[in-house]
Amino acid sequence: MIKPRSRRGGGRPTIADVARKAGVGAITVSRALREPGRVSEDLRRQIESAVNELGYVPDPNARALASARAEVFGVLVPSLTNNVFAEVVRGIYDSLSDGPFRIQLGNTHYSGLEEERLLQVFGPQRPAALIVAGIDQTPASRKLLETAGCPVVQVMETGPDPVDMMVGFSHFEGGKAAAEHLIEAGYRRIGFIGARMDPRSQRRLAGYRAAMEAAGLFDARLTTTTPVPSSVTLGRELFRDALAKVPSLDGVFCNNDDIALGVLFECHRASIAVPKTIGIVGFNDLDMMEVAFPSVTSVRTYRYEIGRRAVAMALAAIEGNRPESRVVDLGFELKRRESTAR
């Protein structure tokens, strides 16, 4: 009698089937797949052809269970639709697509508690590495990261105290550079407009404030913010509010490009001359800022590259060679364009 197909497994070939077909032990098949160098040329070829013939694909669940290590990268981002994080995620996917690693993506919705919950869920999966956005984890989350037993990369920001590794840039410096540029260009009543105001936005605001204070131009009424999620529509609303509050406004540093675009459109609609009457600076430098009319000055950030670098660092750490410097600052670049060319 032939093996009566276990009631459970849906009939997929297992490592035992491959081993039988190739006339070797199961463990040798396992090795041939994971460490080809440790199996003789001969057997390797035999095994390879058996694998192809049967269409064998290893079961990642069984693998993870047996080796107490899943080939999974856990990735936590605060938003899936925010273009900025989407690009980071894309960088991560692109860097991981040709290796054995899968990606477990979690959406924290900008909530520390949700981040904690997700970390708790990721833990038992024994991920090979964790990539998390930001540096403002709750103490509980931080502990979970520290005891995760795998490389951890915090992305999008830099800070003095990495859990393990970091790739990003200084939002404070970015905000400062934006404000300084407006000041240099001759603007004086420069507003800050920001939505969502997550920790990264707060630091951009702090950078703006530092620059404004240094120039003796700071005025609390120039700042217009809201915790509401950012959008182009909201950019328009906030700009209207700001203008109502301070009619003498002659420049705005927008917390991100969506806001900046809303401001730009409102200027068109209200026939406010840009850059003559109002100067506009955005943040992140989305593709469209260069194409806009007038083109919009923005702080270019390297989101995709951050994703790629995070993976590279994690991969290196898995291999046992952690980079000598645990914090990588990819910087930013202020792109000067028409919207501030006075």
Next chain:
Amino acid sequence: MIKPRSRRGGGRPTIADVARKAGVGAITVSRALREPGRVSEDLRRQIESAVNELGYVPDPNARALASARAEVFGVLVPSLTNNVFAEVVRGIYDSLSDGPFRIQLGNTHYSGLEEERLLQVFGPQRPAALIVAGIDQTPASRKLLETAGCPVVQVMETGPDPVDMMVGFSHFEGGKAAAEHLIEAGYRRIGFIGARMDPRSQRRLAGYRAAMEAAGLFDARLTTTTPVPSSVTLGRELFRDALAKVPSLDGVFCNNDDIALGVLFECHRASIAVPKTIGIVGFNDLDMMEVAFPSVTSVRTYRYEIGRRAVAMALAAIEGNRPESRVVDLGFELKRRESTAR
């Protein structure tokens, strides 16, 4: 002697630990967690407190292995940064976040081969459901989907021949409605501008063509497309090309809103009056289209809702009650705005 901590497991509590602490059998703990109704009130409480005390979280890998069924939704989309798919994915995540299901996201990069590869990788994981974008799978992919042994939902489009279930809308009708609107508004030399030209774009183009032919206005030179990925910048370039080719152009239906935005900005830059000289229609109706100046007519699509509905249908199918109609058309809505208000 105390249990000498297995060399492998990293010291996390297992179901056996919980069972011991609660003074019950392991299988009862398993049941209490999965089907609380089948365990007596008493034991359930005991088990619950043991779980909390130990901080026990079940190992999803072991679960998947033992039950031959992972609590994973496989999701395949062609792009991670395209706002449209990002919204679908967000709908999926939001609908799944409070259940036990994880999400395995795959990026096909608009490639049928890559889709096949990813499906092959997903298979051995035995996902609880699969959600894939589009209806143009390769024969091999289709077979993989049919034999996946789990509910399958094709999203973003509707068609006559679902693998299992479908949620989306007709891109052909969307394109047709857009073109008809321009014709009605009095435009005559209406161009089609499209990038990437994936199957969905092709169908929008076909809809445009049908409307134009019906009105006796079709002219092949009015169509400007490229396989290059879409962007606002590209919208500008293509519009310039289109105008060079057909100087009498008086309207454009853009394959998506990014392109439309590029066109709008170029009109500003070249001082072409919108909607007077040129009418513009976009596709998808991103948030910013309403805020733009002039606001841009666009075909509103319900991406987020598609994601949610796909999950709802898959979940229902898992429970055993497939919806009576396997294809759900969520439709679209043409949002008439200033850019075509002649």
Next chain:
DNA sequence: GCAATAACTGGTAGCGCTACCATGACGTAG
């Protein structure tokens, strides 16, 4: 009051894979 049924609970045997150790066949050095 007794069999029949339902409602709980637990033991056993894997799921498919890999860590660990054992084995045997070769060199290679002394």
Next chain:
DNA sequence: CTACGTCATGGTAGCGCTACCAGTTATTGC
């Protein structure tokens, strides 16, 4: 020619969990 390493291979014993079946105790019907 023995002792000892090195290399290639395989056997065994789990990883943590759940399907399946077998008990055990209430509960019900007649």
